[in-house]
Amino acid sequence: MSEPGAGKPAKARANGGRRLNIGAVRSSFAPWNDPSAVPLVRFEGVGKRFGDQVAVEDLSLEIYPGEFFALLGPSGCGKTTLMRMLAGFETPDTGRITLAGEDLAGVPPHRRPVNMMFQSYALFPHLSVEQNIAFGLKQEGLPKAEIAARVVEMLDLVKMAPFARRRPDQLSGGQKQRVALARAVARKPKMLLLDEPLGALDKKLREETQFELMDLQVELGVTFLIVTHDQEEAMVMADRIAVMREGRIAQIGRPEEVYETPANRYVAEFLGDVNLFDARVSQIDHPMARLEAAESLEGFFVLDDDCPAAGSAVSLAVRPEKMRISLEAPPQGTHNVLAGEIWDIGYTGDWTNYIVELPGERLIRVARANASRFVERPIGWDDKVYVTFDPDAGVVLG
């Protein structure tokens, strides 16, 4: 491997103060689109069952060097099993897993060049912070001086030097998380596996730690595989996300891809909120398509990309924040207008979520960013409202 983090531009402040947005930074790092790139990890048709419970089924996946990869899904979707198979704690029933070209079958956990950060952190309670970090280095049989130097380096890396002699039970949750991280990266693994790394932290700390983990990953140049059920965590940190469902991958892609162009209803509903309309393609007139749906007399007008042939039954997925809500009727000729009544309002400070009842007791959700502090006339309960969305706001799902 070349210089740590090579091929993956560092974040904005390391870049001569020039501001880059996150999307732009990420889009230049895309080894999965490069046919000559060699994956670090390859799952090939991997399956695993526990009794008659299928945990992972015929799953294939490639993870590239330097990637920050997230396995995202609800509990029981097989994401943890997948990670544990890579670490060597579970054996696949079918298929094979290779790491840097080497078949991992039969290689016990202690000989795999990966390290794992456990959900419970799994710090050794009988050892101090520095002894915990030194533990893996001692197993390698490194000289004492080298171990000591590496421990100091790791303590500095996670800013835990003042706590070197504490025991794990004298640390806060965030500190434990740092020690667990330092311990896992001390052996300079080819790949770091993180099992719900931020699950035990409170919201503020979780946000901070997300960015720290990203910085750390760039600094170390290690490939990260993270397992999480928290979509925000995956969206913020990962280069690519695999959304999992019942042991299979429902969709794999960059965060903005899986969110903005979900491949199916499951992904659309799992990531964020979505309004789904059952519809039928009635007419395709490039670049637009018209969908018939019970909610709209006029029909919905959407872009025709990925739209199946006329007559097919589809779902139209529209995210709440991509809908507009207003008390006044939109001008004549506006497409995709839904008239309804406010059913419920959820004010969260930065956003307000409106639940709107359409005729036929159909509820949809509209979100509005509270960009200004005052409005002339706030929208209230039982108000008659108009909801509109642009033709490019919706995704047609087959």
Next chain:
Amino acid sequence: MKRGASVFNLVSLTAGFAFLYLPILLLVIWSFNASRLVTVWGGFSTRWYGSLFHNEQLMGAAWVTLRVGLVSATLATVLGTLAAVALTRHGRFLGRTLFSGMSYAPLVMPEVIMGLSLLLLFVALKVDRGLLTVTLAHTTLTMAYVTVVVQSRLATFDRSLEEAAQDLGCTPARAFWSVTLPNILPAVLAGWMLAFTLSLDDLVVASFTSGPGATTLPMRIYSQVRLGVSPEINAVCTLLIGAVAVGVICWSLASKWRTAAGRQPPA
């Protein structure tokens, strides 16, 4: 809220302590009796302690008991801990239920039956009864207790600690030795103590399995008491009580000191 000592509390406390410790206290007092007669107080004396050390039968029996206790408790701890690991860590292996039932059998089996069956075994195998057979019998008797104590600790022990050790380069055996064992050590030591004390005061199994030259202290005391309580017996019992008390006090001081050390950040 202040929790003062009410009359009821004081009375129940006194009654409880009296019930538990009065017999022992009486025994200790009588061991300092100058008179040979057990029921007549003839003034304070330590003569029975002196003569005790010249009573070779009693001293020999004490030595036997100590050796049997140390060896059998250690063997039982090793075997019992391994059994506990097998039961908690190896999932569902063939014969697990049978193994589990068998390792707990000594807990519920009447000691007489156990002693008798061991005797039959030793006779069938033509093993001469003596120190070895008592030690083996006590190992069998006490192993189950160690298994119970260690197993309950292992059940609550975070398994991911072992996995973390393996992940960091330990073989499973090494992970057990350097991570699991240090953390379950209090339970293992408690199991050892339990096994040791059980072996110390066992009369029934020892009576069946011991032979000439391997008379344990409880056997000796029992046979002497049948001929009348001698003040020497009181003295030896007082010494035993003293030894156990010192052990228990050391144990609790050590654990207190350990928790205190754990709580304070080291300088």
